[in-house]
Amino acid sequence: MLEVRNLVVRYGGITALNSVSITVPKTETVILVGANGAGKSSLINAIIGMVPISEGSIVLNGTDLGKILPYDRANQGIGYSPEGRRVFPTMTVRDNVLAGASRLGRAGQSAIYEKLADLFPMLEERANHYAGFLSGGQQQMVAIARAMSASPRLLLLDEPFLGLAPVWIEQISKAIRAFRAEGVTVLMTEQMAVPALKVATSGYVMRTGHILRQGTVDELRSTALEEEYL
Numbered sequence: 001m002l003e004v005r006n007l008v009v010r011y012g013g014i015t016a017l018n019s020v021s022i023t024v025p026k027t028e029t030v031i032l033v034g035a036n037g038a039g040k041s042s043l044i045n046a047i048i049g050m051v052p053i054s055e056g057s058i059v060l061n062g063t064d065l066g067k068i069l070p071y072d073r074a075n076q077g078i079g080y081s082p083e084g085r086r087v088f089p090t091m092t093v094r095d096n097v098l099a100g101a102s103r104l105g106r107a108g109q110s111a112i113y114e115k116l117a118d119l120f121p122m123l124e125e126r127a128n129h130y131a132g133f134l135s136g137g138q139q140q141m142v143a144i145a146r147a148m149s150a151s152p153r154l155l156l157l158d159e160p161f162l163g164l165a166p167v168w169i170e171q172i173s174k175a176i177r178a179f180r181a182e183g184v185t186v187l188m189t190e191q192m193a194v195p196a197l198k199v200a201t202s203g204y205v206m207r208t209g210h211i212l213r214q215g216t217v218d219e220l221r222s223t224a225l226e227e228e229y230l
């Protein structure tokens with residue numbers, strides 16, 4: 001579904017990604033594990049067009065994303081939840097979530113909101129609360145629900161577990177599994193390998209701008225035991 005080939009991303013003189021190649025097969029959940037600064041966000045942001053590509057290609061379902069404008073990438077069926085769960089603090093939970101579904105009519109928006117509230121009951125309970133007053137875990141759910149509100153086929157989650165208590169990680173993991181069951185392909189990043197390996201099907205370990213290793217979750221789990229990223 002998603003093919004990243006020999007991707008190079010530079011910020012001025014800094015090379016953040018040095019010839020990175022990954023494959024995200026349809027309906028799988030792939031994790032990028034790596035410490036702070038490994039280049040995980042740069043990869044995600046290159047896919048959505050937020051950072052320019054210096055070299056290499058990103059092909060989604062046969063379309064070379066480097067050849068279309070960032071604005072048009074929204075039409076490619078990509079949903080994105082940013083690192084640090086940037087919700088709009090002075091907007092309600094409902095408005096935050098539906099900001100991702102502005103193309104739908106009222107009935108469509110209500111339907112998608114109800115569907116997402118089945119996965120995240122807090123969307124129902126806190127629909128009219130300002131997002132800025134929510135806990136970190138709840139804000140993360142709002143950010144993920146917003147990314148899912150346009151019914152993307154590819155969901156990009158940048159560090160969805162960062163700083164969250166296990167109870168929230170469990171709920172978010174459950175939702176990610178439910179998305180996969182519906183046929184959504186997921187690419188997520190994490191610094192913490194343990195919870196991410198429980199939800200993913202395969203993954204990559206990144207270090208300072210390159211892929212250190214790749215494999216199924218079982219393969220990564222066994223090698224991770226010997227290395228510091230677990």
Ligand SMILES: Nc1ncnc2c1ncn2[C@@H]1O[C@H](COP(=O)(O)OP(=O)(O)O)[C@@H](O)[C@H]1O
Binds near residue numbers: 016036037041
């Ligand atoms: N906007 C930027 N300008 C300059 N350097 C950046 C910028 N964003 C990231 N970097 C650098 O690129 C490298 C990779 O960062 P990033 O992709 O954010 O890694 P991660 O998400 O794995 O923490 C780091 O060395 C970081 O300092």
Ligand SMILES: [Mg+2]
Binds near residue numbers: 041
């Ligand atoms: Mg990051």
